Amino acid sequence: MEPLESLLSTPYALPIEVKHERLLAELLEQTRRWSEQCPPYRRILRGIGFSWDRVHGLEDLPLLPIELLRRLDLGDVVPPAPTGLTSVVAALLGPVRPPMIVCDAASALKGRGAGTPRGQEIRALAALGSDHLYALDDSLSLRVDDLLRFVQLHAGEPLAIFGNTAMVWEHLMEPLHEKGVRLPHHGGLLLHSGCWKRLVDRAVSNEQYKDAARQVLGVSRVHNLYGIAEQGGGVFAECECGHFHAPAFAEVLTRDYRRWSILPPRVEGVIQTLSVVPQTFPGHSLLTDHLGVILGQDDCPCGRLGTYFRVLAPWSGM
Amino acid sequence: MFVTELAPVLRSAVRLEHCVDEGFLAQTPLESFSRQGIDFLAALGQRILAHPAVRTRPAWQAMGDELRRARLLRLVALYKSGVEAAMPAPLGVVLHIAPGAVETLFVQSFALSLLAGNLNVVRVSQRLVEPLSFLIGELRTLMQEPEHREIAARNRFLTWPHAAELNRYLARRADVRMIGGSDETVTTFHAMPGPVGAKEISFPDRTSSCAIAARRYLEADEAQARAAAERFFRDAYWFDQRSASSPRNVYFIGDEAACEEASAMFWERLEHVLLAEGWESSAANERAHLAFAYQQLAEERVDCYPSFTAAQPKRLRLSDPAAKPHCGGGMFAEQFLPSLASLVPLTGPSDHTLVYFGFPREELLSLARVLRGRGYSRLVPLGEANPEGAFWDGRDLLRELTRLIVVR
Numbered sequence: 001m002e003p004l005e006s007l008l009s010t011p012y013a014l015p016i017e018v019k020h021e022r023l024l025a026e027l028l029e030q031t032r033r034w035s036e037q038c039p040p041y042r043r044i045l046r047g048i049g050f051s052w053d054r055v056h057g058l059e060d061l062p063l064l065p066i067e068l069l070r071r072l073d074l075g076d077v078v079p080p081a082p083t084g085l086t087s088v089v090a091a092l093l094g095p096v097r098p099p100m101i102v103c104d105a106a107s108a109l110k111g112r113g114a115g116t117p118r119g120q121e122i123r124a125l126a127a128l129g130s131d132h133l134y135a136l137d138d139s140l141s142l143r144v145d146d147l148l149r150f151v152q153l154h155a156g157e158p159l160a161i162f163g164n165t166a167m168v169w170e171h172l173m174e175p176l177h178e179k180g181v182r183l184p185h186h187g188g189l190l191l192h193s194g195c196w197k198r199l200v201d202r203a204v205s206n207e208q209y210k211d212a213a214r215q216v217l218g219v220s221r222v223h224n225l226y227g228i229a230e231q232g233g234g235v236f237a238e239c240e241c242g243h244f245h246a247p248a249f250a251e252v253l254t255r256d257y258r259r260w261s262i263l264p265p266r267v268e269g270v271i272q273t274l275s276v277v278p279q280t281f282p283g284h285s286l287l288t289d290h291l292g293v294i295l296g297q298d299d300c301p302c303g304r305l306g307t308y309f310r311v312l313a314p315w316s317g318m
Numbered sequence: 319m320f321v322t323e324l325a326p327v328l329r330s331a332v333r334l335e336h337c338v339d340e341g342f343l344a345q346t347p348l349e350s351f352s353r354q355g356i357d358f359l360a361a362l363g364q365r366i367l368a369h370p371a372v373r374t375r376p377a378w379q380a381m382g383d384e385l386r387r388a389r390l391l392r393l394v395a396l397y398k399s400g401v402e403a404a405m406p407a408p409l410g411v412v413l414h415i416a417p418g419a420v421e422t423l424f425v426q427s428f429a430l431s432l433l434a435g436n437l438n439v440v441r442v443s444q445r446l447v448e449p450l451s452f453l454i455g456e457l458r459t460l461m462q463e464p465e466h467r468e469i470a471a472r473n474r475f476l477t478w479p480h481a482a483e484l485n486r487y488l489a490r491r492a493d494v495r496m497i498g499g500s501d502e503t504v505t506t507f508h509a510m511p512g513p514v515g516a517k518e519i520s521f522p523d524r525t526s527s528c529a530i531a532a533r534r535y536l537e538a539d540e541a542q543a544r545a546a547a548e549r550f551f552r553d554a555y556w557f558d559q560r561s562a563s564s565p566r567n568v569y570f571i572g573d574e575a576a577c578e579e580a581s582a583m584f585w586e587r588l589e590h591v592l593l594a595e596g597w598e599s600s601a602a603n604e605r606a607h608l609a610f611a612y613q614q615l616a617e618e619r620v621d622c623y624p625s626f627t628a629a630q631p632k633r634l635r636l637s638d639p640a641a642k643p644h645c646g647g648g649m650f651a652e653q654f655l656p657s658l659a660s661l662v663p664l665t666g667p668s669d670h671t672l673v674y675f676g677f678p679r680e681e682l683l684s685l686a687r688v689l690r691g692r693g694y695s696r697l698v699p700l701g702e703a704n705p706e707g708a709f710w711d712g713r714d715l716l717r718e719l720t721r722l723i724v725v726r
Contacts (some may be wrong), residue, residue, distance in 0.1 A: 040616035040617070041616070043615050043616050043618060044612050044615045044616050044620075046623070047612075047615035047620070047621060047622045048612075048615070048623055049622065049624075050624075064612065065605055065608050065609035065612060067609050068613060068616070071609070071613055072613060072616045072617070075366055198320065200332055201320065201322050201330055203328075211468055256600035257599070257600070257604040257605070257628060258599070258604070258627055258628040258629070259625075259627050259628070260604075260608070260625070270601050270605065274662075276629050287605065287608070288600070289605060291601065
């Protein structure tokens, strides 16, 4: 799809009005398509009195509370191909493909794992690396010697480390720390995504996480990735200022729970995520169960265009 | 696998045995109705009532009220007056599995069990949302005070993801299991072996309703109609509409025109009461309502859903009159029925309390006779849904959580 490809190739180069115009056209089309193909979705639209004539902006599009994806029969509810995530990660990695350490087992990609969303995600991201190491063995224990050998092999090159937020802490950082091992400083980056719940339960803050990563993993940058699995995963990447950014192919809105009206920047609200990445079910406009604040549009000090925001703790539901 | 101890100390452990070990389980319980137990519960009640948000949260108010020292002492007095010369004693270790949907009702069963002198292990929902996190915080603070150390030693609040081994570990060692939640949860625990003589007290899902005689409601004067709305507010909104006796269905009984008019007036008056009482919804509650309503639309149980605001009582007229919404927090299903007798085919064993307005008691007696126990174990006037002093379900839990020692 040509329009999508251009949105994917440069995720942070579209000024907000241009982006919104293009997204609106695409999302309206998806809404129309699903109202034709998915009877339960059509019934919701009709029941809430949704009117095609009154859609002037993204906020006028219908939304689905995310839990309905599990509760209703809306189609094949599987995450889409990770093209969005790949585009965002590629933008973070820059032009040079780095050696990559994946905080998972190689078996995640093989056999039954190959077809799972996690397997697809790892394969897509691994393709962005020049060399790979799967840091864990099949029982998810850290392969310390192999890790150190890999780092040594690529001495002098910045490394990219990628994994699930909790797994990186529990299966990579903690074991290294316990063994008194620190990776030599290579100036690369850590990308992590996934629910913070386990870390919140253990009272680990975002700052502590980043500090630990810099000390133990030798990275200079740590980027948290936020996003809904059903919309393609962590496509909202944390920038150097600690703000999450909406890429060109997705958007974030915040709503006031009292009337579900749209909130302006700097007011806490319930996060709604929109995505044009094609799905096999009407998942293009979802009301999450996270609270967040939109900070601004197009003017983040990091230089990236688009909406930028924060997600509020506890980041595991309300 | 993580077990998180929430109180008395916030910490996580890899194994449940680290939080609830054999040493904990072998402790001598305190005596029933001990001074330490009453002091602790009264202190907890005070802390709850002192919270600034309690005014706008009837469920918290109710919790705090139930834990007032005078209430506790009255409960003890009532108990003693019923058992003559026998000496009450605790049963031992009580495992509480708190229902996920009703984050705070576990406080009641925990309080009664503690009052009875039992050791308690309480598993609460993994979703630590308000008011649960507030309550847990208060429990933890109190339990860390030196004067409550005997209580802290004998009580644990934990949470863990659903895991059969953990449940079995505790079920095997608990003298009493208090299981609240879905029928599935109750069945799961029922199947687990326990010590010989172990007791099970279960609280499966139950629903309650309200019946309003439409013509009588329309004939009521302003003061009576307002009083009715206030009583309904107490019945429905305390415990966040999540206790077994909170009405979820509202039946207007009478001819169609009267029902329509009575319905419109009823909900409008209730909205005024919500405002006057300072009742507040929450983001989580509103999301739950939205998801619920959309689901009813998607599954063809209702044709349209007008958008309500968080300040309004929400009502759906479901196409299936027997449907009972499981939502809470101010979401109702309303029906128009020609007579009380029309309730009979809509009533079953999981129906708990029926509150009514505008009917003489005799009519409810007739209904009860026809039902013959297959639904509604309580048919009481509007305002009396939540029984005073008896806590959950109308059962005498304090009796069930103690044993009587006879010494001659």
